[in-house]
Structures are given as structure tokens and as C-alpha cells.
Amino acid sequence: MKTNHIQTTINGDVTEFLCNADESLLDVLRDRLGMTGAKEGCGTGDCGACSVTLNGRLVCSCLVLGVETEGAEIQTIEGMANGDNLHTLQRVFLEEAALQCGICTPGILIAAKSLLEKNPNPTDTEVRYWLAGNLCRCTGYDKIIKAVQTAAAEMRGA
Amino acid sequence: MALDTPKRDFKIVGTRVPRPDGIDKVTGKAAYGADITATGMLHGRILRSPHAHARIISIDTSAAEAAEGVKAIVTSADFATPDDAGIRDIRDNCLALDKVLYDGHAIAAVAATSKSAAKAAIRLIRVEYEILPHVTDVDAAMKPDAPIVQSGRAFESVPAGMSQNVHSHVEFGHGDLDAGFANADKIIERTFKTAATHQGYIEPQACMANLGADGRGELWCCTQGQYMVRENCAAILGIEASQLRVTSSEIGGGFGGKTTTFIEPVALALSRKSGKPVKIVMTREEVFRATGPTVSTSMDVKIGMKNDGRITAARAELRYQGGAFPNHTVEFGAQAAFAAYDLAAVQTLGWGVMTNRPKEVAYRAPGAPTAIYAVESVVDELCQQLNLDPLDVRLLNAARKGTLSAYGPTFNEIGLVATLEAAKNHPHYTAPLGENQGRGLSCGFWFNFGGNTCVSLNLNSDGTVGVVEGNPDIGGSRASISMMAAEELGIPYDKVRTVIADTTSLGFNDVTDGSRVTFAVGLATIEAARAAKNEMCARVAKLWGIDTDAVQWEDGSVKPAGPNAGEHAPMSIADIAAIADETGGPIAGHHEVNADGAGVSFGVHLVDTEVDPETGATTVLRYTVFQDAGKAVHPDYVEGQMQGGAVQGIGWALNEEYIYGDDGLLQNASLLDYRVPVASDLPNIETVILEIPNPGHPYGVRGVGETPIVPPLAAISNAVSRAAGIRLTELPMSPPRILHAITQRRDG
Amino acid sequence: MVKVKLWGSLRQFADDQEWVDVDASNFKELLDQLSHLYPALRPKIERGVSLAVDGVIYRNAWFTQISDENEIVLMPYMVGG
Incomplete structure (x- = not known):
């Protein structure tokens, strides 16, 4: 199979990679770029563990082909903290124990950040529907929803 | 084993400290199974x-x-x-x-x-x-002419002449069933089916x-x-x-x-x-x-009750299929079925059956949720028919200290009555309900285990502490283990770091199961810390030239035990660590044990649901979990277990199922078609933690992880049955199944 | 002598008795004696059983002391999730 040369920007850094036409963005991130923060829970877009943003839009990276990302801006969990300063969502998730095993956490953080950029003051129902594509099997979602709201309130105040 | 009165006065245990693996998990750095590579792989x-x-x-x-x-x-x-x-x-x-x-x-x-x-x-x-x-249904697999999955696998307890797919049979109980049923004012007998869940x-x-x-x-x-x-x-x-x-x-x-x-x-x-x-x-x-789904089941439950709510006799027959290999899950279901009740006459029969499905693997309180679903459904229906309050009936019949349990032994200290009373006194129980809404409740039970456990605790030269334990951290256990070590040593939580050993670094540890880690690893950690404290006391006594029993451990320091021990300034862990080389070498404590005394656990769940009579869809409106944790070491993670278990149970009740076609092939092998609960399906899950100390643990801890998946099946089914005005007896209660039941009721 | 309670489906292997008398002072002796007195119990004992002493469940623990003062109940060997 012919490999393709792709140039993108990932977390603000210009990044080049080679990939086959059938490789997903998730495979590229994990297998070619060593960025394993996005997780593969299903490979079919059902669990949200691989969530990233592509040109500002929340996507499942398992449903995007690597070759589609030429010239794109990608944000992953690896770029969410600013150096040793955690993003408010990351810090509040820790403070409020919004994770147990943590496998869904990168995807949920990316999705929650994307929500708050569009809607800084969501209702609980809006948070629950926005995160409906991100499965968590440990927490029952309760502490996740509360943490998103705490972070949202803090971010609005800042 | 520490069987003295558990400690109840804590500085660190019971607080909500940050977890040590937290930053790696919110930044994507934590390495899970698929996250590593090897050269030339x-x-x-x-x-x-x-x-x-x-x-x-x-x-x-x-x-x-x-x-x-x-x-x-x-x-x-x-x-x-x-x-x-x-x-x-x-x-x-x-x-x-x-x-x-x-x-x-x-x-x-x-x-x-x-x-x-x-x-x-x-x-x-x-x-x-x-x-x-092939055969995939439990009842079909028990028929004498069913296709045989594996031959010659039946245990000796299975009577002759049954299908070779029946691999095990158990019976538990006591008392005179016939007399009990004869004495009942009302008897209800129902058959239930539950689907396998993953x-x-x-x-x-x-x-x-x-x-x-x-x-x-x-x-x-x-x-x-x-x-x-x-x-x-x-x-x-x-x-x-x-x-x-x-x-x-x-x-x-x-x-x-x-x-x-x-x-x-x-x-x-x-x-x-x-x-x-x-x-x-x-x-x-x-x-x-x-990989491991749980069992699918077919169950008969018969319960007799007096007009005042007293249960006179109870009987259950459980048929569990666990896939293509023998397993013991029905034994646990049969023992757990009536655990919440004080019964004069009770009998539970269990049949373990093989089918052409994947080999069953343990799923949170294996065997218990389905059996208790069937029992709690019949109790609820009796309450409805006799016009009795379902919480009062459970309190009237509740197992307590001294009750001969349905599975054999007499209960010691258990927290069921306190848990039921907490539910009764909670505002949720008396909140008004609207049209098409119903309230359900259920008790839940799990045994909890201890098991093989090794912990090493090492004092570092700067006075900090490393704990090495052998159980994967599945939901915050490194935090709770560090907390117990810090509590016992009297040092701040952040002075302790707990790591998970590979198999060469400690002796054998049982798997992270049976809600055992906080209990058993915690117990071994406390004992390891005590061993290290004894060594520190011995070193200081030698330094001061006095007997070891003339020194005592207090607030993280060694002090003279009394005025006769002489004038000595207290020595902190850091002081002692700094002179470890000169006083005999590195200081450590370790403990190896096959822990017992885990203490059984009870929970009660309350739920309000609304059923749409046009579509059969169920909305979970309000959910409250009451559970005895003995002592909640890290309350956030105890609440997390209660909430997560409840939601898995909600999924089991409403959505989740393995669907096999007539061809014996699985039809829904994806997360789109096997639908686990998502955030928008659910309300907040309220939690009420009770702390009735477990005498088998130095801090009174009980396991909490498994019990919360037990009550939701019946709690939701009872709420839906009351909301829909018809008793449902099959899980999951998917909208078509509920709609069918409503239609049948309307059509008489 | 201690009295040991057998669960229902074990009784067929011990002359249909619910309670059996066994000369044992710990769990190991109890298992050995049960296997000796009622050889049909042996396969189940070898696959694993638990013991409840005064309501506390022990999964292995051969040296657990038992006496005629204790309530002793044999239970299946158990695992969890």
C-alpha cells in the first residue's frame, strides 16, 4: 500500500507523518507519533475514548483517516495542560474524584473542554447530552457532571 | 488477625485527598495495556x-x-x-x-x-x-435431548438422568417449607428471566x-x-x-x-x-x-407472607448458564438470594448449566444481582397486594445479628437494619410522585473477601515511606493504601508513596476481586506499618539505653513511655530514618497474610422512574444508594463505587443484553448495539454512606465495590412495575418489552 | 467433637445428615476427618470449600481453631468480581 506524507499541526506543533490510506488518525497518533493519550475503546466511534478536536470540532479520532488531516489543527489530551499548569477541567477532575480507572478521562476532558468553549454556562442536561458520546463504566457519570460544572463556574469567574 | 475494637478516631482516613496517579491520568501519560511498544515487536x-x-x-x-x-x-x-x-x-x-x-x-x-x-x-x-x-438458552440446554456442549463435566451433586449440560447443583436453606407456606395468608410464585450482560x-x-x-x-x-x-x-x-x-x-x-x-x-x-x-x-x-459476560438466568421464586408482612416461607430455584465451561456462579446466587431476610423456612436450589456461549467470567458480586432481583420482585409484589409499605416489610423481616442466615451461618454484626432505617428516614422515600411514575426499592448483599495479600513498607532515609503492594489499582486504591499507612505511622499523606509490584517483587497476591483490596491490602499495610513502628521503637530504646517497653509510639514519634524512662526528646520518623544506617541498617515492615474476616455488606437502593405509556421507554428520575462501608477510607471513591455499581445495575435492568440469533451467533457485538448507560440516560446518583465498623479490620473497613450492583435490578423493576401498573419479570426491561406488557394489561 | 453443618446438596454424601459430628480442633483436621468419614464428600472438598466460624467466613486457613463452642458451617469456596 502506498504511504502518504501528511503535515498537520498537533497541539500547536507542526507535525509530519507518513501513513497508509486506511490508517485512522487514532492509529497515527498512537502508533506513528507515540501519543497514547487518546484511547481505543471500540474503533467504531461508539465510546469517545479517542476524542480529539480537528479544526476546533470534537471528533472520534478512530473515525477520521490520517490522510484527512493534511493542513489541519488537531488538539489532543497531551496539549491540554500548559506546561505544569493543569487546565481547570483537569485540576477539578482530580479534586472532585471524577475518575476511577481513568481510561475514558482523556476523551471526556477533551469533550468537556469543547463544550465549555461553545457554551460556558451549560445546564446539567446540556452537559449530560454533550457527553453522551463518551462512555464511562466506572463512575456512573455523577462526579464527572459535577466536576464539569465546577470547572465551568470557575472558568466563567476567571 | 486484628479482632480488637476497630479504631474510630482518624486524622487522614476519611478525608478526600488527591490520588497519586491522578496527574498522569488527566494528562494522557498513564500507561494502560495497549500503551507500550517494544523494539522489534x-x-x-x-x-x-x-x-x-x-x-x-x-x-x-x-x-x-x-x-x-x-x-x-x-x-x-x-x-x-x-x-x-x-x-x-x-x-x-x-x-x-x-x-x-x-x-x-x-x-x-x-x-x-x-x-x-x-x-x-x-x-x-x-x-x-x-x-x-448448538444451544444458547439456559432452559433449552437443560432439556434431556439438548445438544451437548461438553460431556462428562457434571459434578457429583447433579442427579443422574439430566442433560450433560447441567454441571452443578446446590441446595441451601433450613426449616419446614410446607408448614411455612400453609401458614401464609398470601403466596406469590413467579418465573423470571435475565439476559447475560458484559x-x-x-x-x-x-x-x-x-x-x-x-x-x-x-x-x-x-x-x-x-x-x-x-x-x-x-x-x-x-x-x-x-x-x-x-x-x-x-x-x-x-x-x-x-x-x-x-x-x-x-x-x-x-x-x-x-x-x-x-x-x-x-x-x-x-x-x-x-470475553466474560455474566450468566443469563431463568428463576422461579415463591414466597408466602402473613397479612402483617411477616414472611412465613420462601423458596427459589435458580438456573444459570455460564457459557461453554463449568463455573460456580449459581452457588453464590443461591447463597445470596435470601441473605437479607430472617426466615423460619427457606430453600434455594441452584443449577449450573453449559451452553454455546463464551466462558462466563466474574462480574461484580457474581451470581447475586439476578437471584436477588427475583426475590426482591416477589417481595415487592406481595407488599403491593397486601397493601403494605415495602420498607416496613423489609425492616420487619430484616436479617440482623443473631439471624440464622439463609446460606447457613448465624450473622454477626451486620448493617442491614441501619441501612433500611436510613432509607426510610431519607426525604427521597416520601417525595411525591407524578403520573406514570413509580418508586422501587431493593436490598442488596455481598459476601466480600480477604485473601492472599503481601505488603512491604520501606522507610526512606529522608523519613518518607514507600509502600509496595500487589494489587492493580482499579479505582483509587493507591490513595487509600497510602492513607492507611500515613494514618498508622502518624505522618502526612504526601509522605507516602504506594506502588504496585510486579510478580517478582512480592509474594503471591490474589486478584483484585471480592471487594478485597481496601480491606485486605489495607489490613496488611497497617500490620506492615506496625512492624516498622516496633522496629523504630526498638532502635530508639537502644539509643536511649532503656527497655523497648519503656518507649511508646505517639503522633508519629517515639517518646519515653513514662517518667521512669528518663528525659528524652521525642524522635520523629525522620529523626530515626536519618540514623538508620548507624542503628542497624534499613528499616522496613512487611506483612503476608491470607486475610479473612472481610465482613458481609448490605445496601439499599431507592429509585423513582417514569414510564412512557406510548413508547414503553423508562426515565430514571431519582436514585439514592444507601450502603454500609464499615469505614469509608476515601469517601469520594466509596461514593464512586456506589454510583458506578448502581449505574451498571441500571444498564442491566433497562438496556444491556447479549442477543443470540437462532444460528447461535451473537448479534450485538458492538458498543452501539450493546448499549451501556450514557450520561444523558441518568440522573445524579445520591449516596448515603453508613459506617458500622467491621470487627475483622483494624479500622473497621468493609469492602464496598460489589454490593452496589446488586439492588438496582429489582429496584428499577419494582419502580417500573409500579409505574406501568403491571409486574415485569424479564430483564432487560427494554421499551418494546415494557410496551408489550402495558398493551397486554390494557387488552386485559 | 465439633458439630459441622453441611449445605443441602452435600447431605446426600453424608448419610443425609444436616449436622455431622467430627473430631477436629482446626479447619484442616475437619476437612481430613470429613473426607475420611464420608469419602463421597472428598471431590467437593478437594475443589475447595469455605468455613464459617461464628458467622465469619474463612476461605482457606487450615489452622483456624474450632471447638464445640463455635457454630461451624461448611460453605462453597467463593470468589468475587
């Missing part, structure tokens, strides 16, 4: 049966071997013969022996230089099958194996127990346990489903054959088709 892929039941006539791997990039192919012929029958079954589930027993059963595996090469090579393996008749961990099984021809190897994998993996793999590969080092990765959920091995022996065999590291990561479809 190959990718493994497994060929699986497309048939529910077939004899393997031949396997031709020649075309696959010749394919580009293929370095090794293995079948069951590459495995050894373990002595242990249970491990032989695990082996035969990892790669089929002479028959494929279910859709998805592994047959052969390929290691190749890329994922795509391995995937392509799998398709080149030619398997010739003789297709056999643990649904978000991280598929993944491992990296590196095994040399000399039998020395390394294995990295996501598991609930690295020692279990080592024992299974060493036996299946025919190597010595000492030569296989297993390291557990961070684990992305397990819920019981990672208490066995599937891909690890296969990856090791491929690595041994190819001479290279081999990584295998399961797809979600493989997870559904070939």
Missing part, C-alpha cells in the same frame, strides 16, 4: 470461530505462514497440559482444543510485522469444520509478551491480578513461575472481567515461537464475542 491477531458449535477437522496454516510479514502461527498444539482442571479450561478457552464451543472461540493466532499483515494472514488460515447442533470495561484486553526459548519471559498486561496471570500462563506454556515476570499496566476497568486470561498465553506462545516481543490488543468485537 510483532503484532498478534487471533482467528475466531464463525460457528456456535463445531468440531475442528483440520487447521491448514500453510498459506498464512507464507504470507508477507508473518513470523509465527500458534494453535492449541503449542500449549502444555496444566495439572489444574480450572486452568485447563482457561487454556481451552484461549485456543480451542478439538471443538469450537461458541461464536468467537479462539482457534489460532498469527504474529506479523504489522497489524494489517496479521489481519490479512488470519484470513489465510483454512479451518475445516463439522458443524454441530462487564463493559472501556479498555479492551491488551498485552505485550516477550518469552525466550529458554522459558524466561516478561509480560505486560491489563489485568485485575498479575499473579493470577503468571500462574495461568506458566501452567499453560509449561514454564516455571519464577521465570515469568508479569507487570500489570494501569487498568481501564475490569469489574471482574479481568480476573482471568484470554490473550496473554497466546501472545507468549507467539513470542516464544517467533523470538520477538508480541503485542496483542483485542478489538471491541472480540471483547464482546469472546
